[in-house]
Amino acid sequence: KIKNWLSAPDSSRNMNEAYGKLQDGTCSWFFEGEQFSTWKEEPSFLWVKGKGKFLLVSLSSIIHNVDLAKQDSSLSMAYFFFDGRDSQTELQLHHKLIRSLIWQLSYREDHKVPLPLVNLYKKYGHQQPLDRVLRDRSFRWIALQIEELKKCASKNEIQKKLGKLPRGLDETYQRILKGIDRDYWDDTKIFLQFLAFSKRPLKVDELAEVITVDLGSEEGPAFIEDKQYQDPRIVLTRCSSLFLLLYLLNKTSGIIKLSHFSVKEYLLSPMLTKELFMSDAAFTNWVQLWNIDLNIWDQKRSRDKTDVMKMASALYYASLAGIKPTVELLLTNKAEVNAQGGWWGNALQAASAECHRDIVELLLVNKADVNAQGGDYGNALQAASFHGHRDIVELLLQNKAEVNAQGGYHGNALQAASARGYKYNVELLLINEAAVNAEGGYHGNALQAASAEGHRDIVELLLQNKAEVNAQGGEYGNALQAASFHGHRDIVELLLQNKAEVNAQGGEYQNALQAASAGGHRNIVELLLQNKAEVNAQGGYYGNALQAASTGGHRDIVELLLQNKAEVNAQGGYYGNALKAASHWGHRDIVELLLQNKADVNAQGGEYGNALQAASFHGHRDIVELLLVNKAEVNAQGGEYGNALQAASAEGHMDIMELLQEKDAINEDHKEEFSTE
Numbered sequence: 001k002i003k004n005w006l007s008a009p010d011s012s013r014n015m016n017e018a019y020g021k022l023q024d025g026t027c028s029w030f031f032e033g034e035q036f037s038t039w040k041e042e043p044s045f046l047w048v049k050g051k052g053k054f055l056l057v058s059l060s061s062i063i064h065n066v067d068l069a070k071q072d073s074s075l076s077m078a079y080f081f082f083d084g085r086d087s088q089t090e091l092q093l094h095h096k097l098i099r100s101l102i103w104q105l106s107y108r109e110d111h112k113v114p115l116p117l118v119n120l121y122k123k124y125g126h127q128q129p130l131d132r133v134l135r136d137r138s139f140r141w142i143a144l145q146i147e148e149l150k151k152c153a154s155k156n157e158i159q160k161k162l163g164k165l166p167r168g169l170d171e172t173y174q175r176i177l178k179g180i181d182r183d184y185w186d187d188t189k190i191f192l193q194f195l196a197f198s199k200r201p202l203k204v205d206e207l208a209e210v211i212t213v214d215l216g217s218e219e220g221p222a223f224i225e226d227k228q229y230q231d232p233r234i235v236l237t238r239c240s241s242l243f244l245l246l247y248l249l250n251k252t253s254g255i256i257k258l259s260h261f262s263v264k265e266y267l268l269s270p271m272l273t274k275e276l277f278m279s280d281a282a283f284t285n286w287v288q289l290w291n292i293d294l295n296i297w298d299q300k301r302s303r304d305k306t307d308v309m310k311m312a313s314a315l316y317y318a319s320l321a322g323i324k325p326t327v328e329l330l331l332t333n334k335a336e337v338n339a340q341g342g343w344w345g346n347a348l349q350a351a352s353a354e355c356h357r358d359i360v361e362l363l364l365v366n367k368a369d370v371n372a373q374g375g376d377y378g379n380a381l382q383a384a385s386f387h388g389h390r391d392i393v394e395l396l397l398q399n400k401a402e403v404n405a406q407g408g409y410h411g412n413a414l415q416a417a418s419a420r421g422y423k424y425n426v427e428l429l430l431i432n433e434a435a436v437n438a439e440g441g442y443h444g445n446a447l448q449a450a451s452a453e454g455h456r457d458i459v460e461l462l463l464q465n466k467a468e469v470n471a472q473g474g475e476y477g478n479a480l481q482a483a484s485f486h487g488h489r490d491i492v493e494l495l496l497q498n499k500a501e502v503n504a505q506g507g508e509y510q511n512a513l514q515a516a517s518a519g520g521h522r523n524i525v526e527l528l529l530q531n532k533a534e535v536n537a538q539g540g541y542y543g544n545a546l547q548a549a550s551t552g553g554h555r556d557i558v559e560l561l562l563q564n565k566a567e568v569n570a571q572g573g574y575y576g577n578a579l580k581a582a583s584h585w586g587h588r589d590i591v592e593l594l595l596q597n598k599a600d601v602n603a604q605g606g607e608y609g610n611a612l613q614a615a616s617f618h619g620h621r622d623i624v625e626l627l628l629v630n631k632a633e634v635n636a637q638g639g640e641y642g643n644a645l646q647a648a649s650a651e652g653h654m655d656i657m658e659l660l661q662e663k664d665a666i667n668e669d670h671k672e673e674f675s676t677e
Helices: 002-006 012-019 034-041 052-065 094-106 115-124 131-135 138-150 155-162 169-178 182-197 204-212 232-238 261-267 279-290 294-298 314-321 324-332 347-353 357-365 380-386 390-398 413-420 423-431 446-453 456-464 479-486 489-497 512-519 522-530 545-552 555-563 578-585 588-596 611-617 621-629 644-650 654-662
Strands: 244-248 254-258
Touching: 002 115, 138 155, 138 169, 169 261, 182 204, 182 232, 182 254, 182 261, 204 232, 204 254, 254 261, 314 324, 314 347, 324 357, 347 357, 347 380, 357 390, 380 390, 380 413, 390 423, 413 423, 413 446, 423 456, 446 456, 446 479, 456 489, 479 489, 479 512, 489 522, 512 522, 512 545, 522 555, 545 555, 545 578, 555 588, 578 588, 578 611, 588 621, 611 621, 611 644, 621 654, 644 654
Parallel strands: none
Antiparallel strands: 244 254
C-alpha cells in the first residue's frame, strides 16, 4: 500500500539494460582512478562527467561496483535515471525522482518499512492534494517575469516593465504568443501542435521535418521539398525560447520540448483551441504523420531519408499511450497491426508492457501476432511478465502465446519474471508449462536470474519445479556464483543444500569463491570455504579469489584466504597477481599484508609488468616507497611502459620520478628525457 501511495517509478530497467551492454574494461578508467579510490576511503560528493548513453552505461557499471548495502546492512544505495524516452511522466519529473529515492532508501530485504514512512502514510496516505495547490502556478509566473526583466537595459525600463506586468500565467503566455512574428505563424502553429501532443521529447531535426509534409494533399500526404529548412535549428527562432527547452546532444542537434507543463495546459485551453487547433484534429495529424505511406519519401532527394522513416507507426504510439479511441480509429483505417519499430518492437508488446488490457484485447481481436518477435523484451509475454502484469500474462497465454518463446534481454518470460521477483507470474508460467531450465538471456536461466536478484522465494519455487541447480550460462556462469557475487547468503545456503557444485566453473568470475571475494562478502567466502571451495582455483577475470579480494581492497577477505592457504604468488588474471592488483589500486594495507606473507615483490605479469610499475603509473607514492623498502627492482623491465620510471613519467608523477631516481632508476635510451631538474 505504501509503495502504491508513493507511486515511485522503477528505474532498474534502465540500469539493467545499460549494464547488459557493458564490455570488458568498461569504466576501468574510472575505477582505477585516484578520485574514485579517494572517494571510497573518504566518502563525499563525486561528480562523474558525461552525457547520453555513455553516462548511462558508465553509471550502471558504477552502481554494480559500488553497492554499499553489500558491505553494511545499515546502508542503502539508490539510483535514478532521467529518461527522455519515457512519455514525459515516470522518468522525467523531479517529484518522481524524490518518490523513487524515498522508496529505494526505505526498502529492506525483510520487507519491513521504516516507521517514519509508515507514520507519514497513516497521516497523509488517504488524502489528495488540494485543488488550489495544484492550480498554484505562481513560481512559473515569477520565473517568466524575471526573464522579461533581464531584457531591460536601464532602471527606467525596469520600472516601466514592472508597471505593466501580466496579471497571471495565461496572460503571460498570451503576450508571448502575440510576440511571435506573424510571417512565421503557420510554421509555429504546427510546431506547437506537435510539441503539445508528443508522447516523448522530439529531436530538433524531427520537429523541423513536420512542416515538409502536406497532410491536405488530394493524393494523400506528400513531401514538399521547398518547405525544408536548410538548418533545422531555425525551429528555435520560430518559437519563443520561453516556450521551449533545448537539451544539446552535440553541437548541431538536440532534444526539444515544451518548457513547462503549464505551457501545454495553456495551448490546450478553450481560449486557444479555435485559433491554434482542436485536440482531436491535432492528434489525428500527429498519428497520421507518423503513419505516412513511406512511398512519399521515394521522391528524388539528394539527402538521406529523414529520421521520420525510422519512427514506429502511429498505432504503436497510440497503443503505448493507452489511447483506445485512436487505436480503434487506426485499426478501422487498416493500420498494420504487426508493424515493427520502436522501443517495444510492436504495438502489442508496447500495450502489454504498459498494462493497457483493453488495447491488448483490441489488438488481438484485430489479429495481432501474439508471438511477434522484436523490441527490448523480445515478445509481448516477456514484456508483461517483466513488468508484473499478471492479467496481461493470462490474456496472452489464453491467446496462445508461446510460453517458452526465446528472445529479448531476459531470453524468455520465465527468466524475466524471476529476475523481477514476481512470484505469481512465475507460478502462472510454470503452470502453463514454462521450461524451468530454458537457456538464454542475460542471466542464462531463470534460477540464475532469481539468485542474482535475491529472490529466495522464487529460487525455492524453481528448485521445487526441478530447476537444474548447476545449470551453466549467463553473466555469472551459474546460480551459485550469481548469488555469491551479489551477497545473498540465504540463497547461497539454499543452493548448497540443493547440491550446488561449490567449485563449478564458468562466468565472469569463473567460480563462486572468486565472485564472493570480488563482491566483498566475507560471510559468503567463509561459507564457501566451509563447503570445500578450492581456495586456489584458477580462471576468470581476476585469475583467483586472492587477486579478486586484493583488487577490491577487502583486507578481511585477503586475511581469510591466506589463513586458508591461498597461494600468495599465484599468477593469472587481469592484474597478473594479487600484489600487483593491490598496488595498482592503492591498497597499502593489503600490499603490506601480502608482503608479510612472502609475496614476490618482483613477480612479473599483467599489464604493468610488476607491482612497482603499477603503483608508479597510478601515483601511489606510499606504495612505491613500501615496495622499494621491500627490495623491489627499481629498473625491472617489462609491461606496457617498460619500467617504473617510464610509467611514472607517462602520468606526470614528478614526486615518484624523483623517488625512483634517488634509488638509481635509469633509462638507457632516454636518460635526459626523464630528468626532473
